[in-house]
Amino acid sequence: MDRTAQSDNLSFSGIDSIHLQDQAVTESMGAILDHAFEHLAPSDQMITRRRRRLLMAARALRDRREPPPGVEDVEVFRDAxxxxxxxxxxxxxxxxxxxxxxxxxxxxxxxxxxxx
The missing domain is CATH 1.20.5 (Single alpha-helices involved in coiled-coils or other helix-helix interfaces)
Structure with a gap:
């Protein structure tokens, strides 16, 4: 970290690039937090639903060798x-x-x- 850049208001974080800032945040996050108490907004709910569908598709492929939606019929994504x-x-x-x-x-x- 560049403390001089921080004190001179050249860089809020004192870390040189976006990539290094992202890496610093990722590596310093600590333990995984329990998010059960959160109240999600509609945009958050869309993300969690999409992730759930991806996990279900991955498990179906692993357990039953069932290909994910769209592999055999790409038309399912036409209007997306x-x-x-x-x-x-x-x-x-x-x-x-x-x-x-x-x-x-x-x-x-x-x-x-x-x-x-």
Whole structure:
């Protein structure tokens, strides 16, 4: 840690790079905490549900040799998208999202060129 950089307000942590800061936090975390008392927000619940589904798929593969969803049929992920979009205030976000999804799902136009 660079205490001079900390005191001169050049670096809050005194650790040179993001990678080293991340490593320092990871290595100094200590024992695993019991999170049973927490009240999760909807975004946290989405993450825990996704992790639970991944664990269930991994166990099904290990125990029953059952391939994870999407391995044999990639269409199950067709409508899953991440990201963001900007919309006007005239329509509800659900309608704007459905429109954006429809546009993103269309194949690109084919342009034909004459070969010389």
């Amino acid at each position: 998208r991440g990201g963001y979009f900007v919309s006007d205030d005239r329509s509800g976000w659900q309608d704007a999202y459905a429109e954006q999804l429809a546009v993103a799902s269309r194949p690109p136009p084919i342009t034909l060129r004459a070969v010389e």
